[in-house]
Amino acid sequence: MSTGTIYGLGLGPGDPDLMSVKTHRLLTNAKHVAFFRKKGRTGQARKMVDGLIPEGAVEFAMEYPVTTEIPVTDPRYNQLLSAFYAEVSVHLRSLAEAGEDVVVLCEGDPFFYGSFMHLYTRLNHLVDVEVVPAITGMSGAWTATGAPITWGDDVLTVLMGTLEEKDLVRHMDDTDALVVMKIGRNFDKVVRALKVAEKYDDAWIVQFATMPNQTVTKLSEMTEKVTPYFSIIVVHGQGRRP
Template identity: 35%
Template sequence: MTVRAVQVIAEADVIAYHSARHGRSIARSIAAEHLRPDHIEEALVYPVTTETTDHPGGYRGAIDEFYEQAAARLAAHLDAGRTVAVLAEGDPLFYGSYMHMHKRLADRYPTEVIPGVTSVSAAAARLGTPLAEAEEVLTILPGTLPEEELTARLAGTDAAVVMKLGRTFPTVRRAFERSGRLPEAHFVERATMAGERTAALADVDADSVPYFSLAVLPSRIGNPQPPVESGGVVVVGTGPAGPLWLTPETRGALAAATDLVGYTTYLDRVPVRPGQRRHGSDNKVEAERAEFALDLALRGHRVAVVSGGDPGVFAMATAVLEAASQAEYADVPVRVLPGVTAANAAAARAGAPLGHDYAALSLSDRLKPWEVIAERLHAAASADLVLALYNPGSRSRTWQVGKARELLLEHRAPDTPVVLARDIGGPEESVRVVRLADLDPAAVDMRTLLIVGSSQTRTVRRGDGGEEVVWTPRRYPEE
């Protein structure tokens, strides 16, 4: 308890506290030595906790009615001129019962909230380990969340605390296991109180877990990490631009890796973590990069190969799997995690031009001859598919966009909408819509993706001179 909390209790006429129907209150037991015989005690006893109720409003109706009645009881004391101290375990406004009184009374009566030591802070102190350090992100989660949500959030954060265990423990434990974080997790029960217990989360019997317990993933910095039993490679994509486009699974894989391998531009999108090794290289050495990553994995490293966009769309997944097919890498585990590809990001910014069938093609002739590209452009255009054109141009490739425009005009009307999406998600993002006949190759560079509409693709300028929206209807007209 803080010094101010003790002072407030001493000055109060009424001491109020919440409890279950058994009448015991942890908050009261903590403050017991500071209570006087002349204190008026108001035990705010919940009519229901987790069991069912026959209240016409169901569980929520019963709880809301209780809060209204409890607030009215406290208001009666306040109206009579008495000072009321409401005891709250931990901090009053952190997952506590007091906040429901606060919402109902603080706008009518002078109120002071005394901050307290949360169970999160107490658990970290008992474990003797930092919760979060430097740029790490600490996530606090209620164990009552669905298992999928818990798994995603545990996978995507640096450090975490899961509260409200008890009957949720089996779900929480599975979420830790599915996210790959179970070996790092600790269990803390009744921190700083009688009956305190700490243990590795993996060793805890579910039947022994009370509600007042926590699962803790402490800081990775300076804490011994679980030993790497065997190496492996995970291929991830950063999305078109960086953090906003990362999935929780990808965030977790990047954080768990001992080594990051990738094109330097893409590695720069990944936060630097102490102790994690980064191996940057040029964009034109994909095969060598893949073999380097696999060699690291053979030596027991956890390797994340970093791509832009989705690693399986014109990116590093193919190179890694091709190299992994060689006999010497046959036993190296390889996973590919999905990411946001440039076509989907660009389409979302423009509206919904990929709302019907579409084809994705790369205009780069570095790895395949232009004759193949031209043949595929003819085939896709004649099939009336929307086209997402990757790698349309660069400083060393300036003529492909013009040639592609000529080929497409053999099958598409001159006013077919074309989306020019540049640096999507980045600081220089721009999205423009032009007619196919007006497509200027000089306006296209290596950071641009083109989406060429089909005969059904529509554009509209919404509002009074608003931005142009592009979409392709899902229903194709009958012949």
């Protein structure tokens, strides 16, 4: 019996109309659909495809054992997540070895800071795994600002808000255009770093990019509470142009 394929399905930044044709085809014909979620939640990727999963498809919710309950620097964090990824990989592998195709829903692009890559490294040498790329959340964010992110020879840097403040400042100082992701509890630290790097006044914050509740605001004018998980900070390059 031939084995099935596990598909890391990039869903794009949030707007279903921005899915690729291939993603839509695989999703709407799927018999097995897996997705990550926090315990007690629906899961953002699952919400994004509501109404598109075929009737009768078997859904497999992969619930994180930990998210923000303990610091990422705590050794237990990696231990818990490693065991979790190993466990769900065993289940997905068993389906593929039984001849079943499985789609794994991935917000944005599967190979861009996504959880799917941790399954990929555990499975790609054992069964057939195919990654379907997609528009990233940051692309949706800078497009929402209505201005190009890079011009001419501009260098674009993507930073994680989880970095040490001194490292944030160093990278911000050394780039033309900037995207900051994973802001979360690091919002105040990121703001301080932007001010030190003299990029604060040029920064925009985009929340829920491409989704119905999208907001686009100059960071310096931000007055409401920031939604940590779906917030991206953008600083546009101002490089060479004709």
